[in-house]
Every structure is written in C-alpha cells, then in structure tokens.
Amino acid sequence: GQQVMQIPQYQHVQEGEDFTTYCNSSTTLSNIQWYKQRPGGHPVFLIQLVKSGEVKKQKRLTFQFGEAKKNSSLHITATQTTDVGTYFCAVYNAGNNRKLIWGLGTSLAVNP
Amino acid sequence: GAVVSQHPSWVICKSGTSVKIECRSLDFQATTMFWYRQFPKQSLMLMATSNEGSKATYEQGVEKDKFLINHASLTLSTLTVTSAHPEDSSFYICSARRGLDGGEQYFGPGTRLTVT
Numbered sequence: 001g002q003q004v005m006q007i008p009q010y011q012h013v014q015e016g017e018d019f020t021t022y023c024n025s026s027t028t029l030s031n032i033q034w035y036k037q038r039p040g041g042h043p044v045f046l047i048q049l050v051k052s053g054e055v056k057k058q059k060r061l062t063f064q065f066g067e068a069k070k071n072s073s074l075h076i077t078a079t080q081t082t083d084v085g086t087y088f089c090a091v092y093n094a095g096n097n098r099k100l101i102w103g104l105g106t107s108l109a110v111n112p
Numbered sequence: 113g114a115v116v117s118q119h120p121s122w123v124i125c126k127s128g129t130s131v132k133i134e135c136r137s138l139d140f141q142a143t144t145m146f147w148y149r150q151f152p153k154q155s156l157m158l159m160a161t162s163n164e165g166s167k168a169t170y171e172q173g174v175e176k177d178k179f180l181i182n183h184a185s186l187t188l189s190t191l192t193v194t195s196a197h198p199e200d201s202s203f204y205i206c207s208a209r210r211g212l213d214g215g216e217q218y219f220g221p222g223t224r225l226t227v228t
Contacts, residue, residue: 033216048215099146
C-alpha cells in the first residue's frame, strides 16, 4: 500500500535555530497535509498542499510541495519554545476508505 | 468552527469490562469519522473509518467484535472497547471530516484508557 516516509524522527534545536522536516513518497501524491501535535494533545491541522511546486507560508512556517508531487517539507524559521511538538505529514488515499496515510512524525524539542 | 469533542477524556476500567467513548462534531456535520489509536511517541494508527448510517470499515488486524463502532448520526460516533484487557490501554483519538473526499480532519482531544 501507499507509504510516506518522514525524516528525521527527532530533532533538538536551540531556540532561534531553524528546523525542517521532510516527507517522501515513491508514488505521486494527490495532496499532502501537515498536522502538529503538542505533547499530551491531539493533532491539529496546519495546511494542505495540492499543486506541484506549491509553497505556502504561515508566519514562520513554510510548506513546500515538490515539483513531482512526491515530496514535501515543513520549515520553521527561528524556532520558539511554542513550536515544540510532533509534526506529521499525511497523504490522502482516494481508494478504499478515503483515509489519510500518516508519516511517523518528527518530534521537535526546542532548548530555551 | 470545526470543533470535535470526545468523552471521556480519561477512563480507568477493570479487565473484562466494556468502555464506550463518544466523539461529537459540535458545529458541523461529519460525513466521515475516524478512530485512531496512538501509543506513546508513535504515529497515529487508524483503527476504522465510519460513515453515518453505514457499517464501519476496519483496518486490517483490528477486531471488529472487540472495537464496536457506531456512527448513529452526522454528529456522533461511538467506539466501544468490549471485554477490555490491559493491552487495550492506549490513547484513542477520533477525528471528523466534513466531506467524503479529501479535506482536513478535525481531531477530538483524545481518550486515555487504562485497563487494570
């Protein structure tokens, strides 16, 4: 079945440093979604990318969808302690169940 | 908008008993609801997908007789863990989606189940 690989699994940064997490697929994706889960919390939708080469920004967060629609990245500029959490990418499977296929997530720790 | 509630937020039960978890979309109609299980520091594991008025579709390896799902209305889905055992202890999260295809999922706050 469809799979999405997400790296790195963990990342520790000093506050103010940048952070990037990557998602890769062997197949072309129709879209990709990004979620954030704070420790002890539930996933919260951040964004959905649909178009080839798409770039979207949300304040210090930049989301990119590759030209071939097989990879995506989430980049955080100048991390803050409020960025702590696990970032998941998820891709939509339009087949049975119309469900999301989830990456394993990247856990971000920010040292103040 | 797009708020999903889940009740209870945590529950402790004895082995052999059943536990029901409710998931409600408070301000929208959810055509589809999903039930996930999450182990500490791991990703979300989809258990089943439910559409209002029809039987849930379970993922491979998930026992449908143990995890009973009822999607009675466009705003309510329930998950019942029957004859719970300690290995069923986990964080259970529901999510809801407005449409049948694509679109973001809105998650409930989760239910922490501990079976003693």
